[in-house]
Amino acid sequence: MIVHDKNLLNNLALIEEADLLENAGFISKEQKKIIKNELPSFKVQNNILVRLGFFLLGAFLYLSICGVISLMGLTSSESAFLNICCYLFAVVGIVGAELLSNQTYYRHGLDDAFILGILLNIGVGVFISTENFETGLIPAVFVAIASFLTYRRYLHLLSVLVFCMACSAVLFFGMFEIGDIGKTILPFAGMLVSAGFYFFTKKRIKSLKEVYYYNGLLLANSFCLILFYLSCNYLVVRELSSELLGAEVQPGQDIPFAYFFYAFTFIVPVVYLVHALKTKDRIMLWISFAVIAFTVFTIRFYYSVLPIEAALTIGGLVMSAIAYFSIQKLKNKESGLTFKPDRINNSTAFLDAQTLIAASAFGMKPEVKTESPMDFGGGGFSGGGSGESF
Numbered sequence: 427m428i429v430h431d432k433n434l435l436n437n438l439a440l441i442e443e444a445d446l447l448e449n450a451g452f453i454s455k456e457q458k459k460i461i462k463n464e465l466p467s468f469k470v471q472n473n474i475l476v477r478l479g480f481f482l483l484g485a486f487l488y489l490s491i492c493g494v495i496s497l498m499g500l501t502s503s504e505s506a507f508l509n510i511c512c513y514l515f516a517v518v519g520i521v522g523a524e525l526l527s528n529q530t531y532y533r534h535g536l537d538d539a540f541i542l543g544i545l546l547n548i549g550v551g552v553f554i555s556t557e558n559f560e561t562g563l564i565p566a567v568f569v570a571i572a573s574f575l576t577y578r579r580y581l582h583l584l585s586v587l588v589f590c591m592a593c594s595a596v597l598f599f600g601m602f603e604i605g606d607i608g609k610t611i612l613p614f615a616g617m618l619v620s621a622g623f624y625f626f627t628k629k630r631i632k633s634l635k636e637v638y639y640y641n642g643l644l645l646a647n648s649f650c651l652i653l654f655y656l657s658c659n660y661l662v663v664r665e666l667s668s669e670l671l672g673a674e675v676q677p678g679q680d681i682p683f684a685y686f687f688y689a690f691t692f693i694v695p696v697v698y699l700v701h702a703l704k705t706k707d708r709i710m711l712w713i714s715f716a717v718i719a720f721t722v723f724t725i726r727f728y729y730s731v732l733p734i735e736a737a738l739t740i741g742g743l744v745m746s747a748i749a750y751f752s753i754q755k756l757k758n759k760e761s762g763l764t765f766k767p768d769r770i771n772n773s774t775a776f777l778d779a780q781t782l783i784a785a786s787a788f789g790m791k792p793e794v795k796t797e798s799p800m801d802f803g804g805g806g807f808s809g810g811g812s813g814e815s816f
Contacts, residue, residue, distance in 0.1 A: 439638060
């Protein structure tokens with residue numbers, strides 16, 4: 427299924443881990459150079475600005491090819507061409523992605539333009555073909571399938587994000603099809619589905635053998651955390667209830683199960699934060715900060731205790747005080763939760779890489795015990811040369 431050479435993908439993972447080890451000071455630049463020479467791999471563009479430039483170049487090339495096809499099609503039969511143009515453009519994207527993927531370049535930006543073009547044209551094409559339907563359920567299903575296939579085929583990380591969003595759209599539009607009952611239980615359905623997929627991806631990450639799937643599973647796992655919180659956030663539920671069910675909350679009244687949504691909005695960010703600190707999960711820590719900020723926004727949206735200027739000033743002072751005392755508390759700790767920078771930023775990506783690199787690239791052998799030329803005498807325990815008698 428994967429178009430890329432799996433050996434080159436494994437070598438790329440080893441080289442990336444070697445870069446982390448070199449940045450952490452475990453190996454030298456000369457050793458990293460030896461590793462790169464011994465392990466053939468893809469040419470990867472890690473500079474985001476350069477990759478963005480190649481993406482724009484690829485998008486221009488893609489649009490130029492589609493423009494030529496449009497000129498040829500519109501001159502023959504305009505009505506027939508408009509019905510199939512998006513599918514033709516999707517085929518162009520597939521051909522371009524296949525040609526670029528057979529090169530020694532990987533994650534360089536040009537492939538992003540063609541792969542995203544495939545998903546966009548499939549979504550638009552199916553939407554045009556099913557314009558008589560009231561919802562976007564069918565386009566969402568096709569985009570979810572297409573994005574899953576493009577990730578499995580090209581290992582395109584953005585396709586995972588599109589897949590997660592499309593699956594969420596399938597869930598929401600599917601609940602809309604049920605009627606008012608589906609719209610009512612939509613928050614609980616979103617919460618349960620996201621929790622199920624979170625534990626599924628977590629289990630897959632722990633049992634993962636193909637290291638090149640790690641980033642995709644990690645992105646899906648993080649998306650489930652965000653979707654889980656937003657599914658039952660009070661602000662989201664109340665506003666969606668107003669839009670979907672037409673329920674207007676009168677003064678002195680509230681939405682059904684309001685206490686549950688209030689508790690969910692406050693408890694989940696705390697659980698995320700505590701679990702992130704306990705397991706030292708950096709991504710969950712970032713997500714916990716984001717959902718805490720959204721919780722504050724939720725409270726502020728409905729209950730304005732102070733003017734916005736005073737609230738921002740007091741909030742900034744409180745956060746500064748917390749940051750200062752946290753730094754003072756953690757700056758001298760050597761292990762656990764500490765303020766000191768990590769020697770390895772992504773230690774969970776490929777934990778055995780150091781051993782594999784040292785064994786495969788350097789040809790290291792087990793340490794051989796040599797006899798000391800000095801005779802220390804007896805010593806029944808740990809003494810260097812003392813006997814058991816005077």
